[in-house]
Amino acid sequence: METRPFETKHLDKWKSNLDSCIRCGYCYEHCPVFKDTRWESDAPRAKMIMIYGLLSGKLEPSAYISDKISSCFYCQRCVAACSSGVPLTDIITDAKRDFQGTEFETPGTTSVTNTDCALCLACVRACPHEAREFINGKIVTDTVKCQSCGICVDICPNQAVATHLSYGTDRSSLNQEIGTFLDKDNAKAIVFGCNWSYYPDLQSSVMDPTEDPEYKILINMCGGRLEKPLLLEPLLQNAWGVLVACCPDGDCEHDGNVKAKTHVAALRELLKEMDIDEDRIQLVQIAHGDKTGFQASIDTFMEKINELGPLNNR
Amino acid sequence: MEKIDVPRLINIVGEDNVKTDPADLYIYGSDSSVHSARPWVVVRPGNTEQVQAIMAFANEEKIPVITRGGGSGMCGQTVPVKGGITLDMKRMNRILEINPSDVFCRVQPGVVDDDLNHALKPFGVFYPPTPASSRIATIGGEIGNNASGVRSVKYGATRDSVLGMKVVLPDGSLVTLGARTRVEATGYQLHKLIVGSEGTLGVVVEATLSFVPIPKFRCLGMANFDRLEDAGQAIADIMASGVVPSMLELVDSVAIKAVNKTMDLGLPEVEAVLLYEADAMVKEAVDHEINAMQQVCKKHGGTGLTSSYDAAERAKIFMGRKKLFPALSKFSDVLSSTSLADDMAVPYSKMAETARTIHEIAERNNIIMTAYGHCGSGCMHTKILMEPTRQDQWESARTAVAEIYEYVRSVKGTTSAEHGIGISKASAFKAEKSDSLDLMRNIKKAFDPNNILNPGKLMDAHEDWVTATDLRYTIA
Numbered sequence: 001m002e003t004r005p006f007e008t009k010h011l012d013k014w015k016s017n018l019d020s021c022i023r024c025g026y027c028y029e030h031c032p033v034f035k036d037t038r039w040e041s042d043a044p045r046a047k048m049i050m051i052y053g054l055l056s057g058k059l060e061p062s063a064y065i066s067d068k069i070s071s072c073f074y075c076q077r078c079v080a081a082c083s084s085g086v087p088l089t090d091i092i093t094d095a096k097r098d099f100q101g102t103e104f105e106t107p108g109t110t111s112v113t114n115t116d117c118a119l120c121l122a123c124v125r126a127c128p129h130e131a132r133e134f135i136n137g138k139i140v141t142d143t144v145k146c147q148s149c150g151i152c153v154d155i156c157p158n159q160a161v162a163t164h165l166s167y168g169t170d171r172s173s174l175n176q177e178i179g180t181f182l183d184k185d186n187a188k189a190i191v192f193g194c195n196w197s198y199y200p201d202l203q204s205s206v207m208d209p210t211e212d213p214e215y216k217i218l219i220n221m222c223g224g225r226l227e228k229p230l231l232l233e234p235l236l237q238n239a240w241g242v243l244v245a246c247c248p249d250g251d252c253e254h255d256g257n258v259k260a261k262t263h264v265a266a267l268r269e270l271l272k273e274m275d276i277d278e279d280r281i282q283l284v285q286i287a288h289g290d291k292t293g294f295q296a297s298i299d300t301f302m303e304k305i306n307e308l309g310p311l312n313n314r
Numbered sequence: 315m316e317k318i319d320v321p322r323l324i325n326i327v328g329e330d331n332v333k334t335d336p337a338d339l340y341i342y343g344s345d346s347s348v349h350s351a352r353p354w355v356v357v358r359p360g361n362t363e364q365v366q367a368i369m370a371f372a373n374e375e376k377i378p379v380i381t382r383g384g385g386s387g388m389c390g391q392t393v394p395v396k397g398g399i400t401l402d403m404k405r406m407n408r409i410l411e412i413n414p415s416d417v418f419c420r421v422q423p424g425v426v427d428d429d430l431n432h433a434l435k436p437f438g439v440f441y442p443p444t445p446a447s448s449r450i451a452t453i454g455g456e457i458g459n460n461a462s463g464v465r466s467v468k469y470g471a472t473r474d475s476v477l478g479m480k481v482v483l484p485d486g487s488l489v490t491l492g493a494r495t496r497v498e499a500t501g502y503q504l505h506k507l508i509v510g511s512e513g514t515l516g517v518v519v520e521a522t523l524s525f526v527p528i529p530k531f532r533c534l535g536m537a538n539f540d541r542l543e544d545a546g547q548a549i550a551d552i553m554a555s556g557v558v559p560s561m562l563e564l565v566d567s568v569a570i571k572a573v574n575k576t577m578d579l580g581l582p583e584v585e586a587v588l589l590y591e592a593d594a595m596v597k598e599a600v601d602h603e604i605n606a607m608q609q610v611c612k613k614h615g616g617t618g619l620t621s622s623y624d625a626a627e628r629a630k631i632f633m634g635r636k637k638l639f640p641a642l643s644k645f646s647d648v649l650s651s652t653s654l655a656d657d658m659a660v661p662y663s664k665m666a667e668t669a670r671t672i673h674e675i676a677e678r679n680n681i682i683m684t685a686y687g688h689c690g691s692g693c694m695h696t697k698i699l700m701e702p703t704r705q706d707q708w709e710s711a712r713t714a715v716a717e718i719y720e721y722v723r724s725v726k727g728t729t730s731a732e733h734g735i736g737i738s739k740a741s742a743f744k745a746e747k748s749d750s751l752d753l754m755r756n757i758k759k760a761f762d763p764n765n766i767l768n769p770g771k772l773m774d775a776h777e778d779w780v781t782a783t784d785l786r787y788t789i790a
């Protein structure tokens with residue numbers, strides 16, 4: 001494919017913003033990419049440093065850098081945490097623009113379509129960011145527009161959509177975490193929390209397993225990308241319950257909460273049909289940043305689950 | 315990249331825990347300071363044995379090793395001036411034990427301060443040194459810098475909360491320092507020496523920390539002063555009156571302007587604002603302390619006195635202080651907030667004069683500086699707002715920094731209260747500690763005869779911080 005040379009055309013305007021970044025690192029804490037690898041190179045601050053390096057000529061463009069910069073779920077947690085008002089995601093998008101079409105362009109966390117695609121165009125219609133297009137008989141993702149929300153991954157009936165890099169947010173990683181946790185003695189429930197709610201848990205550290213927690217919070221990028229089988233998986237593995245946390249109505253940029261609500265409602269129906277208490281799957285809507293509210297919801301849920309007892313009791 | 319046996323390091327920690335891409339080296343070459351350099355390789359040990367093996371290898375080959383926590387140091391402590399191995403400790407992030415009956419906890423060095431406090435909360439206790447950067451600062455980095463924070467006026471700095479530690483020495487051997495008890499008089503307290511040593515003596519692989527009960531009542535108050543001197547006098551009087559504030563913060567006019575300009579908080583445009591807090595298990599005790607502090611403020615012309623026990627209300631009062639960093643960064647489109655002359659401590663009676671002198675020095679040198687800080691512990695912070703792309707501004711900054719620390723020494727203050735020395739405060743540090751530098755060099759030699767741990771810092775740092783490393787800004 002024809003490529004164009006890399007130029008910092010869109011990035012140029014951000015020079016002074018990047019000087020105002022005090023490199024405090026406050027943007028790391030909740031970044032799902034950093035939290036997954038725990039390499040500083042995957043933290044939002046590193047993205048800014050790399051972009052600074054490109055602008056100042058101290059770094060040569062590379063596919064490695066492009067991949068790091070294109071690995072972003074647009075959860076905006078870094079923007080909210082930034083102590084200097086640096087518009088990180090706008091800068092990241094412009095960096096992606098400058099990489100687009102060059103020999104270095106990489107998909108990062110954006111979605112890719114494989115050969116199993118049946119061309120049903122469901123994903124094209126579902127993409128909330130108009131990032132999927134049907135071009136020359138193929139579905140193509142615009143890596144600049146794509147915000148890695150994963151809606152297309154969930155909607156594809158043929159499982160033909162995937163992300164090249166998922167940083168622990170994909171189905172198989174989450175499934176694995178579910179399995180590992182539920183193997184523990186005291187494990188009872190899985191809480192799916194979206195990266196938007198300031199989840200009340202340790203961020204970068206871990207407790208040694210002296211205490212056996214009853215539930216585990218698994219962070220995903222958006223309630224909307226939790227497929228039904230994944231939500232059901234904990235119950236199949238004998239968990240006592242599943243709690244799904246998503247944004248309040250109207251707050252989700254990808255309308256993922258609408259989908260999460262539909263999924264959970266359908267699963268509750270299913271449980272009822274199977275003569276299982278439907279309250280074993282619940283959904284709560286948590287306002288952005290409401291750590292206390294999230295913890296309170298978890299506590300109420302756990303109270304209910306403990307009342308219901310193990311799943312084989314029904 | 316310099317010649318270094320990367321496969322040997324991969325052998326120790328595994329391929330997934332070694333980075334050599336130029337982008338990684340560039341990222342790991344800076345921290346929150348103005349400095350920038352590049353390591354040859356970044357390595358992430360997962361346990362003590364791996365740290366030991368890396369150190370033994372580095373010592374044998376005489377390769378510099380820079381231990382790194384969150385990389386939030388403000389003076390270039392983790393900038394690898396002489397290249398070498400950056401040892402990223404963030405993988406050693408386990409809280410190993412919380413022991414409420416013996417009042418200590420054991421943690422690995424990569425545990426983040428906020429996480430530790432989150433884990434301690436259910437036990438009704440907290441780890442108090444907590445710097446403002448607690449959301450990313452690691453216990454290892456806090457030990458390295460002897461970090462402290464807003465509540466250190468009552469609860470002390472990191473050094474006061476560290477009971478003991480396990481340390482890997484440059485030759486790869488492991489030593490256990492300190493104890494698990496509240497008091498210890500068993501020979502040299504070497505763990506206290508490691509605190510504040512900025513990664514130059516050993517690699518901390520485990521720390522035993524004490525904690526204190528979370529007080530049931532906290533009350534935060536505020537007072538405005540038309541004259542900086544009056545606020546300064548109020549600070550000195552409060553500290554001399556026998557009151558024990560749990561927080562006593564000063565915010566100057568530049569900071570107030572910045573906050574008002576960018577956040578529209580509508581703070582009164584006075585010369586200084588004092589924020590004071592008291593905490594205790596019974597409300598009467600808090601009332602007593604708050605009243606006493608308000609009386610002192612009144613006596614010195616403090617106005618607009620407000621106070622509150624309510625958490626939400628306290629957060630509102632504290633907002634201006636909390637949002638100071640963003641406010642300073644957004645002060646102007648062309649000015650950047652640089653971490654220079656960032657921290658110092660002076661006797662209480664010199665607080666106001668120090669703030670005034672900082673403003674005068676800034677004006678004389680064509681830069682903007684603000685003065686604020688945990689004045690209850692004698693700590694004063696500044697930031698230099700300047701155009702970092704202009705060479706002449708760096709000349710001004712160099713002069714201003716030198717003048718400020720000369721003044722600090724003249725009033726018997728000290729170069730750093732909590733951010734440490736690193737590269738950018740090294741010349742001031744050397745001037746202040748001139749008669750004990752040789753002793754410090756000998757101690758360094760006893761721990762690290764090959765000078766592999768964080769070389770080019772403290773006593774070993776370049777005389778001129780401006781040219782000691784690349785600056786992380788692009789200068790026209």
Ligand SMILES: Cc1cc2nc3c(=O)[nH]c(=O)nc-3n(C[C@H](O)[C@H](O)[C@H](O)COP(=O)(O)OP(=O)(O)OC[C@H]3O[C@@H](n4cnc5c(N)ncnc54)[C@H](O)[C@@H]3O)c2cc1C
Nearest residue numbers: 383384385386387445446452454455458461462512513518
């Ligand atoms: C916005 C902002 C606000 C800040 N506020 C405060 C404040 O209020 N109070 C304060 O004290 N500081 C403050 N700091 C400075 C800094 O964040 C703290 O000193 C913090 O403790 C550094 O922690 P870190 O994990 O980032 O350490 P790093 O910067 O990674 O390292 C600091 C030093 O410790 C050494 N070190 C790290 N880990 C180890 C280890 N395992 N063994 C031996 N040595 C080690 C390093 O070599 C280095 O010399 C602030 C910084 C920023 C950016």
Ligand code: SF4
Nearest residue numbers: 031072073075076078
């Ligand atoms: S938007 Fe989210 S995923 Fe992207 S860099 Fe910021 S915190 Fe990380």
Ligand code: SF4
Nearest residue numbers: 021022024025027082
């Ligand atoms: S929080 Fe903002 S100022 Fe701090 S490192 Fe991240 S982008 Fe820079």
Ligand code: SF4
Nearest residue numbers: 127146147149150152
């Ligand atoms: S649905 Fe989401 S992940 Fe898929 S292309 Fe659109 S923005 Fe990207």
